[in-house]
Amino acid sequence: MAITNFLYEILKISLVALTTYIVYYYYKYFTRENPLPGPFPLPFIGNTHQIFKNFAFNTGVLQSKYGDLCEYYMGSERFILLSNYDLIQKIMKPIVNGPFHNRVKDDNEGLKEIGVMNIGTVFNNDYNDWQYYRKFFTKVLMSPSFVKHSVTAINNSFSEIEQYWDKLGEDTVFEFNRWMNLYFFDIIFITTTSDPAYALLNYYNQITPNEKSPVPKGILTESDLFIKSVDAYGNSLVYFFQIPRIFRNFPGINRFTQHLKDRLNWLRITVDNIIKSKREEISKTPIDQKLKSDMLTMLLTVNTERDITERIADDLHDKPMSDKDVEANFVEAMAGGVETSSHSICFLVNYLENNPRVKKKMIEEIEHVLGKDLNSPFKLEDLTKLVYVDAVIKEVSRIHPIVTQSYKINSVPEVIGGYKWSKDTNFVLNYEVIQRSTSYWKDPETFNPDRFIDNPESKSKVFMFGGGMRMCPGRHLGMMGLKATLAMLYRKYDIELLGPCKEHLMQIRSCDELKVKLRKRKSLK
Numbered sequence: 001m002a003i004t005n006f007l008y009e010i011l012k013i014s015l016v017a018l019t020t021y022i023v024y025y026y027y028k029y030f031t032r033e034n035p036l037p038g039p040f041p042l043p044f045i046g047n048t049h050q051i052f053k054n055f056a057f058n059t060g061v062l063q064s065k066y067g068d069l070c071e072y073y074m075g076s077e078r079f080i081l082l083s084n085y086d087l088i089q090k091i092m093k094p095i096v097n098g099p100f101h102n103r104v105k106d107d108n109e110g111l112k113e114i115g116v117m118n119i120g121t122v123f124n125n126d127y128n129d130w131q132y133y134r135k136f137f138t139k140v141l142m143s144p145s146f147v148k149h150s151v152t153a154i155n156n157s158f159s160e161i162e163q164y165w166d167k168l169g170e171d172t173v174f175e176f177n178r179w180m181n182l183y184f185f186d187i188i189f190i191t192t193t194s195d196p197a198y199a200l201l202n203y204y205n206q207i208t209p210n211e212k213s214p215v216p217k218g219i220l221t222e223s224d225l226f227i228k229s230v231d232a233y234g235n236s237l238v239y240f241f242q243i244p245r246i247f248r249n250f251p252g253i254n255r256f257t258q259h260l261k262d263r264l265n266w267l268r269i270t271v272d273n274i275i276k277s278k279r280e281e282i283s284k285t286p287i288d289q290k291l292k293s294d295m296l297t298m299l300l301t302v303n304t305e306r307d308i309t310e311r312i313a314d315d316l317h318d319k320p321m322s323d324k325d326v327e328a329n330f331v332e333a334m335a336g337g338v339e340t341s342s343h344s345i346c347f348l349v350n351y352l353e354n355n356p357r358v359k360k361k362m363i364e365e366i367e368h369v370l371g372k373d374l375n376s377p378f379k380l381e382d383l384t385k386l387v388y389v390d391a392v393i394k395e396v397s398r399i400h401p402i403v404t405q406s407y408k409i410n411s412v413p414e415v416i417g418g419y420k421w422s423k424d425t426n427f428v429l430n431y432e433v434i435q436r437s438t439s440y441w442k443d444p445e446t447f448n449p450d451r452f453i454d455n456p457e458s459k460s461k462v463f464m465f466g467g468g469m470r471m472c473p474g475r476h477l478g479m480m481g482l483k484a485t486l487a488m489l490y491r492k493y494d495i496e497l498l499g500p501c502k503e504h505l506m507q508i509r510s511c512d513e514l515k516v517k518l519r520k521r522k523s524l525k
């Protein structure tokens with residue numbers, strides 16, 4: 001009897017707590033500032049059930065139903081979706097210490113849970129700290145020795161992939177998305193560490209019916225798991241930022257949540273080991289011997305007597321970077337560079353193969369710029385000459401972007417869309433919809449790279465690398481990788497698509513399947 005009474009009391013208290021929460025939730029909803037059109041939210045989950053389906057995440061579609069300025073909820077967090085260029089113009093201005101510096105609020109519980117708040121670059125809300133990481137990151141990526149190192153890495157990786165394609169033969173069905181993922185992984189890994197990851201080699205050995213290639217001893221024996229973990233890291237950023245805790249812990253979904261956490265833990269341990277062996281390598285290098293110019297060496301020696309870059313220490317930052325700081329930057333470089341580049345190449349190939357006129361024009365330019373020798377390495381000076389290739393990349397990114405939207409928070413009250421918004425409002429910049437708007441683009445649904453040749457200024461209205469203070473610091477490396485790869489691929493190969501390009505949307509738009517056959521171009525045989 002006593003137990004029944006106890007359970008009854010618990011039930012009563014729970015019901016009162018639940019009712020209070022629901023009343024409070026809707027009180028906040030109905031008294032919110034500047035009510036906008038948008039789907040009606042549910043307590044605890046908001047509109048998560050309408051936006052996060054089959055482990056894919058798509059808010060962009062809300063614009064067609066609710067207009068250019070609308071709202072949605074994830075749990076009790078409100079997001080303002082901006083889907084026209086005028087609405088985002090103010091936010092995209094690169095103002096030093098400007099009001100739209102941050103992507104997320106300081107107290108984001110999901111990002112805190114996975115330990116990515118205020119460390120590294122992407123979710124660093126401490127302006128001075130962010131500026132320091134960012135300056136260094138940019139300086140490394142733009143330094144001539146790093147750029148040279150990257151050109152070599154791209155050329156070497158392409159020669160390697162070609163050897164495997166040749167050995168597998170022209171009748172092979174290639175999982176092109178997988179090959180490109182591993183190819184860019186090898187490139188970014190070697191540019192950040194100077195050590196080979198052997199991702200392409202390991203994959204070739206897995207699938208070849210022929211004799212396997214010997215695997216030299218490398219620093220990363222588990223490249224496959226490393227790649228999956230970097231992918232999981234990227235997905236975690238949007239997932240833990242946007243999906244409310246209660247939804248993340250639902251039976252069934254909680255397994256996916258745990259999977260992401262496990263991958264992140266594994267990645268951190270592995271990266272820590274890589275950092276430790278790099279520290280050892282640096283300490284064992286005699287003081288009069290030049291250190292390597294990879295990103296990791298540069299980050300680990302910042303503000304030490306072995307600093308190999310121009311000193312950027314100021315009164316606020318004169319300490320060397322800790323392993324934890326370097327770990328964050330290293331993971332961000334891997335996550336920022338590999339997936340974005342490999343999915344971009346897959347969508348580029350898909351568009352080119354479905355638009356023979358564009359492909360023909362692009363190949364003519366490649367042949368003209370790279371010359372007759374099909375095995376000559378790609379050179380840095382070729383980059384600026386590949387004007388049409390550049391336009392093709394911009395056009396695919398306009399019509400089918402990898403990064404479909406980005407997030408910004410205002411640190412002081414701001415007027416957007418004619419409404420005054422309190423500090424800490426979540427704004428979502430809906431690039432995909434803006435880049436297909438008839439207000440700014442003639443025939444926006446038509447794939448037409450010539451629009452950028454006829455009107456070069458319109459390139460600034462494509463947000464492939466975001467905008468404002470937080471614009472992608474890896475954009476030059478990213479563009480170099482895409483241009484060089486397209487040029488080397490199309491000067492030599494005919495590509496046959498064997499089916500549609502399958503994709504899904506999470507933190508970025510990913511190509512999940514692109515099957516192709518690769519043959520040396522007929523005219524070259």
Ligand code: HEM
Pocket residue numbers: 121122123134332333334336337338340341344402403406407463464465466467468469470471472473474475477478479482
């Ligand atoms: C085709 C390749 C790439 C694409 C499409 C791309 C796209 C983007 C976009 C859209 C942003 C968000 C900018 C914003 O919020 O306005 C971003 C940020 C970032 N990207 Fe990239 N990226 C690429 C390559 C790279 C590479 C190669 C690296 C590093 C090696 C990199 C590192 C980063 C980092 C660290 C940030 C955060 C910057 C900050 O918050 O200050 N990205 N990228």
